[in-house]
Amino acid sequence: MRILEGEKVTIHFGGLAALQNVDFHLNQGEVVGLIGPNGAGKTTLLNLISGFLAPTSGVIKFRGEKISGLKRHQICRRGIARTFQSVKLFSNMTVPMNVLLGSLFGKARDIGRLDPEQEAMEVLKFVGLSEKKDILAKDLTLTDQKRLELARALATMPELLLLDEVMAGLNPAEVIVAIRLIKEISGKGITILMVEHVMRAIMSISDRIIVLHHGEKIAEGAPQEIIRDKKVIESYLGTDVYAKS
Amino acid sequence: MLKVDKINVFYGKVQVLWNVSFSIEEKEIVTLIGSNGAGKTTVLNSISGLLPLTSGTIEFGGSRIDKMPTYRIVELCISHIPEGGLSFPDMTVYENLKLGAYIPRAQKEMQESIERVFQMFPVLRERSKQLVRTLSGGERQMVAIARGLMSRPILCMLDEPSYGLAPLLVGEIFRVIKTLQEQGTTILLVEQNVKHTLEISDRAYLFENGRVVLDGTSEKFLQDDYVRQAYLGL
16 A cells, blocks of 8 residues: 655746655555655755655645645644654754654644653663663764763654655664664555665665666666665666775 | 774763774774764764863864864864755855865865866756755755865864765765875774775774773774674664
C-alpha cells in the first residue's frame, strides 16, 4: 500500500526551480533512501512533505489524503515526523524535555498518557541518550543533538519518519550502531524516508533509492542498480573508491 | 610548529580534557580521531582561544598563544573551520569569503584567494551573490571551508570538513587538503571518515574520554587491530 505519494511536485524559489515535476511514492513499511549532489533538492523535498514549505504546483498525499498546504503541526499530528539537517532543538531545555514535547504535541497527544516522562526516558534509552538526562540540549555534542532530534521525532509516534542526514559526523563504527538503530525503527513498522550521504548506510538499509539532481528525479531503483547507474556515478558518486565508503 | 602541553579543560565542573599533549611539525597533516564526545572539537576550540585552559600551555612557532584572544590567534595565520560550518547566513557567499580574509596579510591577496576557492568549489562562483541561508547544507559547508582558506593560513584546523557533503565532493575535499599541504600549509584534521583521513595524514592521535591514548604514524594506526575494530568498523 502506498502511504505517501507525490505527483508532479514543483517548487520555485524566486526564479529557481528547486524541484521540478517530481513524482515519488513510499510503500507502507518501506525504507527509501534519498540521495543526490549538494543542492539537488533533497532537504527541500523533506520540507515539502513535512509542511515547512508548500509546493508551487503538484500534490502530496499521505494515506490517500492531500497534505500539501497543511501546516507543519497538522502534518505531524497525522503521523509524519522528521529530523533536521541543521539541528533545531529547544536548546535551553533539558534532553528529556525535548523528547517530552514530541510526545505531548505529536500524533500521540490524544492518547491518555499514564506516565509521559517514563515514556520519554524509554525513547532516550532506545537512542542511547539515557545518561544525558540532566543536560541541556545545547550542551550536547552535534551528533548527540542529532540523536536527540531522532528521539523527539520518535516520541511523536510517527507512521512515517523523515531523516535528514542523521549519520553525518559519525565514524564508521558509530555508523554501524546507527544502522542497527534505524533497522530497529523500521522493524517497528515505521516507514522511513532518509536523506543520507553515507553510502554504506544507504546501501544496507534502503529497500529502494531515489536520486535527485538539479531538482529532478534522475534515477530510482534497488540499491544495487543505483550504484551502477551511469548518471548517478557521474553526478553523485564519482569514481573515487574512498568517496563511496 | 604547534605544541600542546598537558592541557586540562573544563566545561563548568566537568573536566573534558585531561593532560592532553601533542605536537605538529611544519607541513604535516595530523589527524585527531576518536568517538563523538572524546574531546577532539574541544581541542580545536582550545587552540583557537575559544575555551580557557585550566592548566597547561599551547605554543605556536615557539610562542605561547594560550592566553591570547581568538582574533589575535587568527592574525598569527591559524585558521579554524568549525564543525557544522557556522557561516553567516544573512550575508552573501562573497561577503562570507571577504570576512575570511580580514587579517591584513590576507587582504592584500584577497582577489587571488577568492579565485582560488572558486576553482576549488565552482558552485560558489555561481552562488556568490546569494545569501548563505538560501544555500543547501552541503553548499554552506563549502562556504565555511572556503572562508577558512581565505586567510591564507599557516596552520589550518578542519573539524569534520566532509560533513554533509556528497561522495563526489568528499573525494574533492581530501584532494584539496592534500594540495594545501603540498603548497606548504600545516593541517590539523578532525574527521570521521577515518580510513581515508589516515591515508592522507602523516600522523594521528587517538582520543578517548578526553585523553590521548595512542599516537603514531598513520600507517601504524591503519594496521592497529584496536583502531581497525573500534574506529574503522572493520
